[in-house]
Amino acid sequence: MGVDIGDLLEKRTVELSDLSHKVIAIDAYNILYQFLSIIRQRDGTPLTDSHGNVTSHLSGILYRMTNLVENEIKPVFVFDGKPPDMKLQTIGKRKEIRKNARVKWNEAKEKGLVEEAFKYAQASVKVNSDIVDDAKYLLELMGIPYVQAPSEGEAQAAYMVKKGDADIVGSQDYDAVLFGAPDVVRNLTITGKRKMPRKNIYVDVKPEIINLDETLQALGVERLQLIDIAICVGTDFNTGLAGIGPKKAIKLIKAHGDIESALAEIDRSIDNIGEIEEFFVNPPVTDEYTLEWKKPNKEKLIDFLCKEHDFSEERISKAAERLDAASGSRQQQTLDQWC
Numbered sequence: 001m002g003v004d005i006g007d008l009l010e011k012r013t014v015e016l017s018d019l020s021h022k023v024i025a026i027d028a029y030n031i032l033y034q035f036l037s038i039i040r041q042r043d044g045t046p047l048t049d050s051h052g053n054v055t056s057h058l059s060g061i062l063y064r065m066t067n068l069v070e071n072e073i074k075p076v077f078v079f080d081g082k083p084p085d086m087k088l089q090t091i092g093k094r095k096e097i098r099k100n101a102r103v104k105w106n107e108a109k110e111k112g113l114v115e116e117a118f119k120y121a122q123a124s125v126k127v128n129s130d131i132v133d134d135a136k137y138l139l140e141l142m143g144i145p146y147v148q149a150p151s152e153g154e155a156q157a158a159y160m161v162k163k164g165d166a167d168i169v170g171s172q173d174y175d176a177v178l179f180g181a182p183d184v185v186r187n188l189t190i191t192g193k194r195k196m197p198r199k200n201i202y203v204d205v206k207p208e209i210i211n212l213d214e215t216l217q218a219l220g221v222e223r224l225q226l227i228d229i230a231i232c233v234g235t236d237f238n239t240g241l242a243g244i245g246p247k248k249a250i251k252l253i254k255a256h257g258d259i260e261s262a263l264a265e266i267d268r269s270i271d272n273i274g275e276i277e278e279f280f281v282n283p284p285v286t287d288e289y290t291l292e293w294k295k296p297n298k299e300k301l302i303d304f305l306c307k308e309h310d311f312s313e314e315r316i317s318k319a320a321e322r323l324d325a326a327s328g329s330r331q332q333q334t335l336d337q338w339c
Contacts, residue, residue: 003174003230008246010215011186011208019168019207020072023291024185025157027171028077028146029127031189032135034172035060037122038190043109044121049310057131058309061138064189066319069144070326076166076291077139077146079132080153084279086237086272098124141301142323143294148286155179155283165291168209175236177212178227178280184210219250227280228259237276241268296323 039056040046047056068075083091101123108117139146149156154173158181160166168183169176176184187207216223232249234240244252256262259273298320305311 003178003235004233005174005177005226005230005246008215008219008229008250009174009177009210010218011210012214013206013208014185016068016071016073016207019185019188021074022167023074023076023165024068024168024170024188025147025160025166026075026077026188027153027157027169027173027176028079028132028135029153030171030173031060031077032057032127032131033125034189035064036125036127036131040118040121042114042118044105044118046121049308053309054131055309055311057135058138058305058311060189061135062142062305062316062319065139065142065144066323066326068188069323072326074293075144075170076160077135077144078153078157078160079136079146079148081148081150081284084151084237086275086279089239090236098126137304138301141297141304143296143327145289145291145293147289147291149284150286151284152179154181156285157181159283159285163287174210177210177215178230178235179283180212180223180281182212184212186210221250221254224277224281225253225258227277228253228262230280231259231270231273231276232262235276237279238270238272241270293327295327296320298324 035057036046036054039060046054047059049055065075101120105117105120105124108114108120136146147156147160152175154169154171154176157166157169157171158176158179161169161181161183168185169181170185170188172186174184185207186209187205190205212223216226219226221229229246229249231238232241232244232252233246241249252262252266253259256265259270263269298317301320302313302316305316306313
């Protein structure tokens with residue numbers, strides 16, 4: 001998902017405590033995919049309730065957002081709206097990948113190939129409307145605000161940071177950098193010891209911040225040139241140039257100034273370059289949102305998670321108490337009070 005320019009970007013490792021008192025606009029779909037991919041049984045089967053409803057994302061939101069709030073971080077989720085038409089081809093490809101991965105997952109489970117099964121299960125993850133609706137409702141019960149974007153969630157999150165309503169965008173992908181987010185934080189909810197895929201090796205994962213200005217200065221390019229580099233490599237809105245990775249792309253753009261000149265020099269073409277550039281520079285966004293952090297509703301949390309989705313009442317009660325204690329005074333807290 002997203003654009004593969006991570007190796008070019010300037011990253012700075014930080015501690016979770018360094019993000020205290022920060023408002024982080026989280027790319028909701030990105031983090032939902034993350035929870036649905038990681039929070040699974042050994043053979044890749046997601047957590048479910050007695051009715052067969054997937055609950056992996058609910059577990060991730062509850063416990064990992066509680067951890068952020070305990071670290072005095074103010075999360076706000078930003079949900080995708082209608083994708084642009086030029087993304088439909090990418091969406092179609094992803095559906096096909098998920099379909100094939102599901103077949104391979106079932107085959108691996110039948111053969112008892114646990115690690116293979118888990119890998120294909122992760123690739124088969126889908127976020128549907130039920131998952132989104134349950135996520136939004138859980139956030140409401142936890143007192144965590146969310147914003148509905150008109151189009152791409154990362155574009156809206158980047159806009160909120162540029163506007164001053166949030167401090168950082170939270171996402172594993174790099175699109176928010178192209179949308180002009182001054183700062184993006186990765187690994188926000190996967191900190192700690194993590195096992196490398198298919199290896200018996202554990203690495204220490206910490207949050208890392210990407211600063212747009214530092215990246216542009218280090219690369220010696222302007223933001224529109226960085227967008228052109230991404231278009232050469234491939235984005236959600238176009239297929240990249242065959243045989244052109246990030247390093248070759250930056251050499252091309254720096255040598256010729258812009259993507260049109262670079263393509264003319266190598267006698268290659270990409271459709272809708274101007275439309276893609278314009279979307280990254282001026283994407284659809286909205287000002288119709290209010291950021292308010294409230295006390296959690298313990299009774300409704302128990303009703304929703306325990307009575308409807310079979311979570312342990314003891315564990316949910318403890319999580320609600322942690323969240324309540326971390327959320328501070330019982331008065332409603334607005335964005336202005338946290339600036």
